[in-house]
Amino acid sequence: xxxxxxxxxxxxxxxxxxxxxxxxxxxxxxxxxxxxxxxxxxxxxxxxxxxxxxxxxxxxxxxxxxxxxxxxxxxxxxxxxxxxxxxxxxxxxxxxxxxxx
Numbered sequence: 001x002x003x004x005x006x007x008x009x010x011x012x013x014x015x016x017x018x019x020x021x022x023x024x025x026x027x028x029x030x031x032x033x034x035x036x037x038x039x040x041x042x043x044x045x046x047x048x049x050x051x052x053x054x055x056x057x058x059x060x061x062x063x064x065x066x067x068x069x070x071x072x073x074x075x076x077x078x079x080x081x082x083x084x085x086x087x088x089x090x091x092x093x094x095x096x097x098x099x100x101x
Contacts, residue, residue, distance in 0.1 A: 068093030
C-alpha cells in the first residue's frame with residue numbers, strides 16, 4: 001500500500017465517524033428551530049469563505065476581478081439564472097480589463 005493510499009484510508013477513518021455518528025445519536029429527535037436554521041447556513045458560509053478570496057484574483061487584476069464579482073453579485077441578487085450570472089460576471093471582468101488597457 002502506498003503512502004497516499006494509507007493517507008486516504010486514515011482520512012476516511014477520521015472523517016467518516018464524524019459524519020455517521022450524528023445520524024445514529026440524534027435519530028428522530030427534532031432540533032430547536034434556531035439551531036436548525038443556524039446549521040442550515042453553515043454550508044453557504046463555508047463555501048463563500050473558500051471561494052471569495054480566489055474570486056478577487058481570478059483574472060490577475062484586482063479591479064477587473066472585483067468588477068466581475070460585483071456584476072455576478074448584482075445579477076444573482078436580481079434573481080437571474082446561474083448561466084446569466086456566470087456570463088455577466090465574465091463579461092464584466094473582461095470588459096473592465098479590456099477598457100483598462
